Amino acid sequence: MKTIQKMYEHLNWANQRILETLQSMEDENQEVCRLFSHILFAEKVWITRLRGLDSSQLPIWSEVDLAVCAELVRQNEESVTTFLTNLDSTDLDKIISYTNSKGNEFKNSVREILTHVALHGHYHRGQINSRLRSDGMEPINMDFITFVR
Template identity: 80%
Template sequence: MYEHLNWANQRILETLQSIGDENQDVFRLFSHILLAEKVWITRLQGLDSSMDSSRLPIWSDVDIEVCTELVIQNEESLTTFLTNLANTDLDKLISYTNSKGKEFKNSVRDVLTHIALHGQYHRGQINSRLRAEGIEPVNIDFITFVR
């Protein structure tokens, strides 16, 4: 799932790099995916505790250069995290505070599932907006990835 996530992010990034920054809504959605991934990675690493990741913006107007850096950073961080993850770690609970200051606990497994699904949802929104602008949507289907 995470190899697909990284592949899909890279494909969206390449398309956005080629079209310029005329459609700010598309860039805002893409940066949201990447910023949210960064927040969740921070939480998985145990660096949250209501100070760090809850203060990271998840909706922000960032340019394509920042998105490029986030794609690279998130892929490296997720790869490192998953490489060091044992099966027994999947059911461990992590505590975190969301952007509204509310505390939650979820399993590592549930957070990892959320990260994978959240990005796919918003990449679909990006593709819908690209099509509306007359731009060919990016094929990010999982089956295309595995082929």
């Protein structure tokens, strides 16, 4: 549980760093904003599923502005923190049934889902940094080791 908790503290920290960087830019980069909002929407979908609620009407990809991203960062951090606070280590192997955005049913453990969400965000944060670099900006340091230092 401590490792998962630390992974999500890092996830929240990384999301906040991206948000602050994007808010400080003169022009809003639509592709970067789209990738960032995808991370946030996916987090929302998965936490909804983990809570046993229907996620079928929630978007995975959507064109939104930074104000919406800022609200999603806040909501997701609150939701995940509450979920993890109430999660016992014995709950990690509980199986969650859910339907994905294409209507297919799946079953995964809480542990698998939490790991997926943390890794999924890392992948797309790397894409964001790649886009920022190609636009002549310094990539955002979101390394886990930087976070724990």
